[in-house]
Amino acid sequence: MGIERPVPDWDLIVETLKVISKKTTVPTVFDFSYRKSTPFQILISTIISLRTKDSVTYASSKRLFGKAPDPVSIFKLETGTIARLIYPAGFYRRKSENIKKIAKILLDKYNGEVPKNIEDLLELPGVGRKTANLTLGLSFGIPALCVDTHVHRIPNRMGWVDTNTPDKTEFALVKILPEKYWIEINELLVAFGQTICTPVSPKCSKCPFKDNCPQIEVDKSR
DNA sequence: AAAACGGGGGC
């Protein structure tokens, strides 16, 4: 059997993470999405965010939606125009083609609306589990756990799960994390992962979880 | 000069 792990106190963890995220001023796709975005814009900005920094995602989304806020107007744009608008987001060429394809598919098959189930979302080009789950959660409030590199890295570092791929992390976390936290845990861990539990040289001395983190045992220099 | 960056797809 696996190694024994202490059962995480999720209420306390979420409460602590909320304090950290409130101190974060980095504009993220979440700030943008929660307050004034349509499901379509949430989906597209999530596409843009793939392998791209938040500040860039935010600026790119704002430029694109300022010019074309909905599937109809985006489908009218040349892919080159879309590429220019979302530049310098990573993979901007591929993304601009996918964004236009998605606009067309939504118009043809879904009456211009974003589908509300993961199966249909995963059919869209450039949409994987991360993008699909984030869209479901942010757009429709459907409990869906979005596992990106932060939500993969941090629970493994903390010893909450022990997996080697994001998909396995998703299925492991779904089992142990209360459903009421599935949507917000992503934003909270991203804020934590950007400021303290960073991928490289994490700021463990400032971490409120340092006394319970197995990583500290591995490397006391941090 | 490297490494890293909120994945996804093709094989």
Next chain:
DNA sequence: GCCCCAGTTTT
């Protein structure tokens, strides 16, 4: 599972 993908920022 493995490998590729793009261009900017950080180390």
